[in-house]
Amino acid sequence: MRSMLDQLRRSGLEAIHDKLLNGRRLDFNDGMRLYQTPDLTAVGYLANLARERKSGARTFFVRNLHVNYTNICNKLCKFCSFYAAPNSADGKGYVLTPEQAAARVAQYNGEPIREIHMVAGINPKLPFQYYLDLLRAVKAARPDAQIKAFTMIELAQIARAAKRPLAEILSELKAAGLAACPGGGAEVFSDRVHEELFRAKLDNQGWFDVARAVHAAGIPSNATLLYGHIETQEEKARHLLHIRELQDETGGFMCFVPLAFDPSNTELSHLPVTTGYANLREIAIARLLLDNFPHVKAFWIMITPPVAQMALWYGADDIDGTVSHYEITHALGTTSHRQVLSTVELLDLITEVGREPVERDALYNPVGRPEEAVSGQPSAVGLLNAAR
Ligand code: V47
DSSP states (O other): OOOHHHHHHHTTOHHHHHHHHTTOOOOHHHHHHHHHOSOHHHHHHHHHHHHHHHHTTEEEEEOEEEEOOBOBOSSOOTTOSSOBOTTOTTSOOOBOOHHHHHHHHHTTTTSOOOEEEEOOOOOTTOOHHHHHHHHHHHHHHOTTSEEEEOOHHHHHHHHHHHTSOHHHHHHHHHHHTEEEBOOTTOOOOOHHHHHHHOTTSOOHHHHHHHHHHHHHTTOOEEEEEEESSSOOHHHHHHHHHHHHHHHHHHOOEEEEEEEEOOOTTSTTTTSOOOOHHHHHHHHHHHHHHOTTOSEEBOOHHHHOHHHHHHHTTTTOOEEEEOOBOOOSSSOTTSOOSOOOOOHHHHHHHHHHTTOEEEEBOTTOOBOSSHHHHHHTOOOHHHHHHHHO
């Protein structure tokens, strides 16, 4: 019978295993080796070592909902199926008023939502005041939930609309209810991919500058990688190392979210969807290279609940949440994909694979009954009872 050590040796991953055991950082070549070996179980074994070192068996989830306040966007990214170009004649563009956004959130008043995830297109017509009013209205509708809003791209636009320095407007947005920022808009930090797929968008350096300012303002954020389109393995490995470097500098990232590209209804619809094998590898490599990130997320809505469940043994310690109303890839009515999981379904996914669920808020504070929040380790039974 072959041991795991034999398997690691045969897969060329023995040196990476040694580095992990000795607390040494992985480098670009290690990243490439992890992308190139066909032996995903060996990669997963290593990622699971790193995952358990950070979080043990704990798996974080959140009761959340999404609000996409406008789909009007002047960036025209080739990978996006969500946007309506400004002034387009098809009549599909919309902007939610702050009151409409608040009303959408208020529909969930009976549910203990903890995180409101609010992002949208880059709509040059919206004035700075709109963003403040939006945050205040949504916060007033659900004062018990934290607002995680605005990608680095949106923040650059908001500063432009305000005609004021970013640092100044960040403190106003924070006072209006902004608790954290999501990781979107990062795509792939490669000038080649930027030029080919999202030329009109803030460039890679710009994304870093905004993230730096956000973290300096005391607002934590996530970071993403959009994979499964035209990017190369080298570009992905460099993307991860760039983000790791920024995290060394600011310490402001909470979670890394690999986003699997969904080609449907995009200019790249000829590309195949990513496989479960590719999705698990992306999560595992992120966990291994991003040694300074507290969390790695399996975003089930993109990779399906069964693959997200497996990912809990391939490096992920966060399975996102109940996710109501996700429109970035699944505009309402255009897909048969699942959009919502109940809390009980999420808990079942986590516990079936022997992981321990921890309900969190947008800032990764454990929530639940007071005694559970103190220990940070709520029991699955307690959570299940609370959820029923
Ligand atoms: O920046 C756009 C991506 C992002 C497609 O921080 C696509 O917790 C797949 O960032 N197929 C926005 N992805 C969503 C996002 C996000 C999602 C969930 C959790 C978090 C978090 C952040 O969606 C965009 C872009 O990278 N995206 N089009 C597509 N066709």
